[in-house]
Structure formats: C-alpha cells, structure tokens
Amino acid sequence: MEKKLRSQQWFGKKGKDGFIYRAWMKNQGIPADEFQGKPVIGICNTWSELTPCNAHFKELAESVKRGVIEAGGFPVEFPVMSLGETLIKPTAMLYRNLVSMDVEESIRANPIDGVVLMCGCDKTTPALVMGACSVDIPAIVVSGGAMLTGKFQGKNIGTSDIWRFSESVRSGIMSEEELNLAEAGMCRSRGHCAVMGTASSMACMVEALGLSLPGNAAIPAADASRKVLAQFSGRRIVDMVREDLKPSDILVRKAFENAIKVNAAIGGSTNFVIHLLAIAGRVGIPLNIDDFDRFSAGIPLIANLQPSGAHFMEDLYYAGGLPAVMKEMQSLLNAECITVNGRSIGQNLERAQTLNQEVIASVESPFKLDSGVAVLKGNLCPHGAIIKPSAANPRLMQHTGKAVVFENIEDYKLRIDDPELEVDPDSVLVLKNTGPKGYPGMPEVGNMGLPKKMLDLGVTDMVRISDGRMSGTGFGTVVLHVSPETAENGTIALVKNGDMIELDVVGRKLNLLVPDDELERRRIALADPVNQFKRGYARLYVEHVEQAHLGADFDFLKGNSGSEVLRDSH
Missing domain, CATH: 3.40.50.2300 (Response regulator)
Structure with a gap:
C-alpha cells in the first residue's frame, strides 16, 4: 500500500481548511490538478x-x-x-x-x-x-x-594561494599591484x-x-x-x-x-x-x-x-x-x-574509472601516505584536537617549543608583526578565545600568518595551536579545535608565554609541559566564564552550543523527531 502523501494533510482537506490552503496557492497561477495527489x-x-x-x-x-x-x-x-x-x-x-x-x-x-x-x-x-x-x-x-x-601570470591559482600571496606581500616578495592582478584572475x-x-x-x-x-x-x-x-x-x-x-x-x-x-x-x-x-x-x-x-x-x-x-x-x-x-x-x-x-x-562505482593518474592515484601508489585527520589527546586538549597531516610540514610533526601566546585575535593582529615579539623558528604560536563560545562561532583563524620577523628569515611554517578552525583552503602545521576551549576554562586558557609545548603527531599527543600543581594554581585563578551577550541569537548560541569534539551543535537539537505536522490554526 502506497504511503499517504504528507502534503495531502494540507491540500487534500475538504471544507474551509482545504479551501484556504489551495485558494491562496492558486494566486500564483497553479492549476487545480497540481493539488490532486x-x-x-x-x-x-x-x-x-x-x-x-x-x-x-x-x-x-x-x-x-x-x-x-x-x-x-x-x-x-x-x-x-x-x-x-x-x-x-x-x-x-x-x-x-x-x-x-x-x-x-x-x-x-x-x-x-x-x-x-x-x-x-x-x-x-x-x-x-x-x-x-x-x-x-x-x-x-x-x-x-x-x-x-584561476589564472595569474601564466599559472593556475586557487583560494589556497591567498595565504601564499599574503605572506609574499608581507615579506616584500610580491607587490600590491601584483596582488591586485591575482585578485582579478582568481574567481x-x-x-x-x-x-x-x-x-x-x-x-x-x-x-x-x-x-x-x-x-x-x-x-x-x-x-x-x-x-x-x-x-x-x-x-x-x-x-x-x-x-x-x-x-x-x-x-x-x-x-x-x-x-x-x-x-x-x-x-x-x-x-x-x-x-x-x-x-x-x-x-x-x-x-x-x-x-x-x-x-x-x-x-x-x-x-x-x-x-x-x-x-x-x-x-x-x-x-x-x-x-x-x-x-x-x-x-x-x-x-x-x-x-x-x-x-x-x-x-x-561499476563503471567509474580514473582518466588521469596525475590527479587520481591508486591506493597502492598514492601521492602521500599521510592523509586524513589525526586526533590528538593530552593535557592541553583532554577532549581532543585535530591536525591535517597531509597539509603539515613533516619536520614539525614531532616538535617541542616555547609558547608565544595571543589572548585573542585582536591581540594577535596587534603584535604579530612587532619587531620586539619574542619568537624564534622553534616557537609554538598559541591563539586563545577562538572556540565556539569564546569568539563566538569558532572562526577560521587557526592558520595564523607567521610573524614578519620569521618571514624575513625565510621561515615558511611553524607549529600553531588554537581552539578555532581554519579554512579548508589553508595549510601548515596547524593544530585546531582544541577542546575544552579557552572560554570553558580549558587547559589552553592556562598557557603562558615561554611554557614548553610538546606536539607528537605520530604518538597522537599534545601536552603543555607544565607541572600539574602549577596548572592547578593557574586554574584556580581563572574567573568563571560569563556570557557577554544579553539578547538575541548570540546569547542563545553561547548558552547552548556544544564543544568542538561534539560537533558544535546546539544541545537541544540532538536526534531527529520525525516529520510530524504542526497543529492546524484554521
């Protein structure tokens, strides 16, 4: 037996209710037989x-x-x-x-x-x-x-090149005029x-x-x-x-x-x-x-x-x-x-076939062995953090360095090109307050541009860590989605300049190398999180959004409730 159409609970009705549903739709020039099943x-x-x-x-x-x-x-x-x-x-x-x-x-x-x-x-x-x-x-x-x-100076370009162009302009390799030409040819x-x-x-x-x-x-x-x-x-x-x-x-x-x-x-x-x-x-x-x-x-x-x-x-x-x-x-x-x-x-897939092996390789002879998403755990991210190995620098996949901390994106923008910034090629850049609640909305700022003084030295990648996201067009040794986030008083909130951080992608570890008793002292000193938004959608968002390791959905939207029809008002 064929299932009754859901729409017939509107258009299949007799009397006043059916009249209203159909008549007003007909003002668009819809014939009567369109409503008949x-x-x-x-x-x-x-x-x-x-x-x-x-x-x-x-x-x-x-x-x-x-x-x-x-x-x-x-x-x-x-x-x-x-x-x-x-x-x-x-x-x-x-x-x-x-x-x-x-x-x-x-x-x-x-x-x-x-x-x-x-x-x-x-x-x-x-x-x-x-x-x-x-x-x-x-x-x-x-x-x-x-x-x-996209096309620029005889080469193919795409959105990922924006990050390269940006660093080239900041380091003086590319002019603003050339950047404008690239912009014209991108999309x-x-x-x-x-x-x-x-x-x-x-x-x-x-x-x-x-x-x-x-x-x-x-x-x-x-x-x-x-x-x-x-x-x-x-x-x-x-x-x-x-x-x-x-x-x-x-x-x-x-x-x-x-x-x-x-x-x-x-x-x-x-x-x-x-x-x-x-x-x-x-x-x-x-x-x-x-x-x-x-x-x-x-x-x-x-x-x-x-x-x-x-x-x-x-x-x-x-x-x-x-x-x-x-x-x-x-x-x-x-x-x-x-x-x-x-x-x-x-x-x-019966008739599917590869037509260009330069673009699509085989499992037996791939372009890279490292792919997918590596999930990291450790005291810096008890609920998890992620990194994309295929877009990262193999040299930095096991790395320990001193933290250079930015409290938020505004702090980052203010200080990243400061000649006095205490940073070296082995430093680990840490960006706080970019998680689901902290920004709010978890922006794509995790693949931070490198400090200008590092670009001037020819440095092209550094370990970067945040509780935010990065654009799918981005790349680099970038650790993202640190959970719990800063705004939830996660461990990332406790990181200070000079702290040693250990990244071990092979071992799936991300640790803040600070003694537990010191971390506990810092945690006690933290203020309780406060929702700065007093009205509207942003308030609802901060009150109900879950952490990144759960998908950052609202806690009241889990599970579907079927397609029941709401009650009639006529």
Missing part, C-alpha cells in the same frame, strides 16, 4: 547575492524544477538564510545551527513530501543536511559546483572555491554519504553537466517520495565510516570533522572524534588536489570525479551502503 517537492534554495558561491542558484533551481515536473511532482521553491563565507561577520559558522533550524522548521511547517537541498558555500551544506535530517523526509543534495581554475566563473577547501569537501561528503547522485561533487559550476545533474536530481526526488527513501535509511553508521575514509583520500577540510559530527548527532548515529583517526588510519592521499596537492576541482572532474576516487579505494569502503538513487555504493 502529486508529490510536493520543496526546493530549499540558499541563493543570495551576498553568497557569491551560490549566486547562480536561481538558474540551477529551474533545472531542478524541470526534473520534478517531468517525474510528475509539484515543485515549490523556498528560501532559507544563506551563509556566504566570504562576507559574513564574525564567521558563517556562528549561523550554521540557525540555518539548520530555519531549514527544519520550514520543512516541518509546510506541505512538503520531499526536498532538494541546494547548497554550495561551506556552511550551507551541513546546515541544510542537518535540518533535513531532523525532519527525516526524502531529501537529495544538489551542490553548486566549484568555479573554474573566473560562478561557483565555490576551486580547490579541495571546505565547500568541495562538503560536496564530497554528501556524495560519499550517499545523499547526492554520483558525480555531484566535482562537476564545475560553469559546466552544463551541472544543470543536467540538477534536472536528474529533480526527477529522482519524486521517486524517492514514492519509495519513502529517507535520510535515516541512508545515513547508517557505515555510511559515516565511508565519508571519513573518502575525506582522508581526497585531503579534505578539517571542517569536515565538526560538520560530520553534527550530522551524526542529528540522526542519532554514535560517532565520536576518535572515529576520525580510526577510520582515516591506513588511507593514503590519492587525490592530488590543493591545498594538500597540486591540482584543482576542475581537474578532478576531468579525471573521473569522486566516483573514480572511490573506485580506487572501493575495497576499503562499505560498498553495500544504499544511496539516494536506490543503488548501493558498489553498484554506483
């Missing part, structure tokens, strides 16, 4: 001119609508708050949970049987997936795609970052989880195939409604294991950790920070993409896309996991 497909669109990565979504949504109509569905497009990483202050991460609530309540409160999630820029993907999972109706993801590779087309930054890592995450059609992750935004995939996705969501194939059917424990392994193989963003943990929390899957180390272990880097490698997302598409990467590592995956097209991972 067709699956209603919501198109959740994060289009915004303030989100440049998603600025082409109006056009892309039309392709989705065509597919929905072809399959016998009734498409309805609706907006939610859009998060543009490049513009939003203080950080888009502050609003990820808010957008997830926007998505959840927009779906729950409206006559929607299935939903297409249109996301591109970094936080839009996890936010939309988190929200849809919390309602648990059929859902499929359509990513916006990466922009075409040549619609789409999100051209490298394996957070946006592309999120697109790969949803494809590895099985939430998008195969090939979704790598098609460039400017390529006509992106529209074709959107149209196919529109067709498929209608069938998913008829089959009642929901996120909870797809997002099983083994699917999360697959995503972790794939993220390791592609050199994906460290932000992947915090977002996957949050998604798992929404669907009630027991996933913890140690799982990222466990399932990354033994997975080499096989996608040669910036910032861990040399190439760009456009190159990945031409080389076979994410299906080719997953085909190379299929023996390491849970190939039986079901995906949105109703087929298993293994079935989807």
Whole structure:
C-alpha cells in the first residue's frame, strides 16, 4: 500500500481548511490538478547575492524544477538564510545551527513530501543536511559546483594561494599591484572555491554519504553537466517520495565510516570533522572524534588536489570525479551502503574509472601516505584536537617549543608583526578565545600568518595551536579545535608565554609541559566564564552550543523527531 502523501494533510482537506490552503496557492497561477495527489517537492534554495558561491542558484533551481515536473511532482521553491563565507561577520559558522533550524522548521511547517537541498558555500551544506535530517523526509543534495581554475601570470591559482600571496606581500616578495592582478584572475566563473577547501569537501561528503547522485561533487559550476545533474536530481526526488527513501535509511553508521575514509583520500577540510559530527548527532548515529583517526588510519592521499596537492576541482572532474576516487579505494569502503538513487555504493562505482593518474592515484601508489585527520589527546586538549597531516610540514610533526601566546585575535593582529615579539623558528604560536563560545562561532583563524620577523628569515611554517578552525583552503602545521576551549576554562586558557609545548603527531599527543600543581594554581585563578551577550541569537548560541569534539551543535537539537505536522490554526 502506497504511503499517504504528507502534503495531502494540507491540500487534500475538504471544507474551509482545504479551501484556504489551495485558494491562496492558486494566486500564483497553479492549476487545480497540481493539488490532486502529486508529490510536493520543496526546493530549499540558499541563493543570495551576498553568497557569491551560490549566486547562480536561481538558474540551477529551474533545472531542478524541470526534473520534478517531468517525474510528475509539484515543485515549490523556498528560501532559507544563506551563509556566504566570504562576507559574513564574525564567521558563517556562528549561523550554521540557525540555518539548520530555519531549514527544519520550514520543512516541518509546510506541505512538503520531499526536498532538494541546494547548497554550495561551506556552511550551507551541513546546515541544510542537518535540518533535513531532523525532519527525516526524502531529501537529495544538489551542490553548486566549484568555479573554474584561476589564472595569474601564466599559472593556475586557487583560494589556497591567498595565504601564499599574503605572506609574499608581507615579506616584500610580491607587490600590491601584483596582488591586485591575482585578485582579478582568481574567481573566473560562478561557483565555490576551486580547490579541495571546505565547500568541495562538503560536496564530497554528501556524495560519499550517499545523499547526492554520483558525480555531484566535482562537476564545475560553469559546466552544463551541472544543470543536467540538477534536472536528474529533480526527477529522482519524486521517486524517492514514492519509495519513502529517507535520510535515516541512508545515513547508517557505515555510511559515516565511508565519508571519513573518502575525506582522508581526497585531503579534505578539517571542517569536515565538526560538520560530520553534527550530522551524526542529528540522526542519532554514535560517532565520536576518535572515529576520525580510526577510520582515516591506513588511507593514503590519492587525490592530488590543493591545498594538500597540486591540482584543482576542475581537474578532478576531468579525471573521473569522486566516483573514480572511490573506485580506487572501493575495497576499503562499505560498498553495500544504499544511496539516494536506490543503488548501493558498489553498484554506483561499476563503471567509474580514473582518466588521469596525475590527479587520481591508486591506493597502492598514492601521492602521500599521510592523509586524513589525526586526533590528538593530552593535557592541553583532554577532549581532543585535530591536525591535517597531509597539509603539515613533516619536520614539525614531532616538535617541542616555547609558547608565544595571543589572548585573542585582536591581540594577535596587534603584535604579530612587532619587531620586539619574542619568537624564534622553534616557537609554538598559541591563539586563545577562538572556540565556539569564546569568539563566538569558532572562526577560521587557526592558520595564523607567521610573524614578519620569521618571514624575513625565510621561515615558511611553524607549529600553531588554537581552539578555532581554519579554512579548508589553508595549510601548515596547524593544530585546531582544541577542546575544552579557552572560554570553558580549558587547559589552553592556562598557557603562558615561554611554557614548553610538546606536539607528537605520530604518538597522537599534545601536552603543555607544565607541572600539574602549577596548572592547578593557574586554574584556580581563572574567573568563571560569563556570557557577554544579553539578547538575541548570540546569547542563545553561547548558552547552548556544544564543544568542538561534539560537533558544535546546539544541545537541544540532538536526534531527529520525525516529520510530524504542526497543529492546524484554521
């Protein structure tokens, strides 16, 4: 027996209630037969001119609508708050949970049987997936795609080069005029970052989880195939409604294991950790920070993409896309996991092949042996911290040095180029108060620029530690997500200038080499954390956000509560 459509609890009603629901929709020129048992497909669109990565979504949504109509569905497009990483202050991460609530309540409160999630820029993907999972109706993801590779002085460039350009200007190697020329050539087309930054890592995450059609992750935004995939996705969501194939059917424990392994193989963003943990929390899957180390272990880097490698997302598409990467590592995956097209991972990979071995290597002959995320534990991070070995300097993976402490990002900006700063190449830069509560929102400032006096000496990398995040386009020996954070009076709050810090990535350790009795004296002297925000969303955020090792979601949003319809008001 076919399951009754959720939307019919609105449009299938008789009398006054049904009259109101249908009549006002008809003012858009919708024929009466659209309301007679067709699956209603919501198109959740994060289009915004303030989100440049998603600025082409109006056009892309039309392709989705065509597919929905072809399959016998009734498409309805609706907006939610859009998060543009490049513009939003203080950080888009502050609003990820808010957008997830926007998505959840927009779906729950409206006559929607299935939903297409249109996301591109970094936080839009996890936010939309988190929200849809919390309602648990059929859902499929359509990513916006990466922009075409940038060009500057005859070379390919991408977002990761911003960090290199910045250091070159500060050290006098590059002029401001050259920087302006690079800026003009960086973003040549619609789409999100051209490298394996957070946006592309999120697109790969949803494809590895099985939430998008195969090939979704790598098609460039400017390529006509992106529209074709959107149209196919529109067709498929209608069938998913008829089959009642929901996120909870797809997002099983083994699917999360697959995503972790794939993220390791592609050199994906460290932000992947915090977002996957949050998604798992929404669907009630027991996933913890140690799982990222466990399932990354033994997975080499096989996608040669910036910032861990040399190439760009456009190159990945031409080389076979994410299906080719997953085909190379299929023996390491849970190939039986079901995906949105109703087929298993293994079935989807039957025809996948690598077309360029300079971009996609094999497990047997990878680009790098070190990949994935290493999870560190120790007295400096009792609940964990993370580092991305594929983007770090091998020389610094086991290192002990004196701390140079910055109390917050303003202190860092004030003193980092001070000629009197007491720092040497072996120093460890420590940035406090950039965690979920301390900033708030956990900004991408963890890959601090090096002190100018070190750049002048030719130093290109130093150990950097913070309770914040870094951009997926960033690189270096950067320890992130230290938990508990400074604002929770974690051990990082106790670090003083000159303290010795030991980093041992091989041994998975991060320790502050200060006697326990001294640390206890410092801890007693700390003031109790105070929420500086007295109203609005920021107050709610600080009061309810969990620590980084739990995914930085709100404590009251864990677990989904199904797609129950709210009470009638008519």
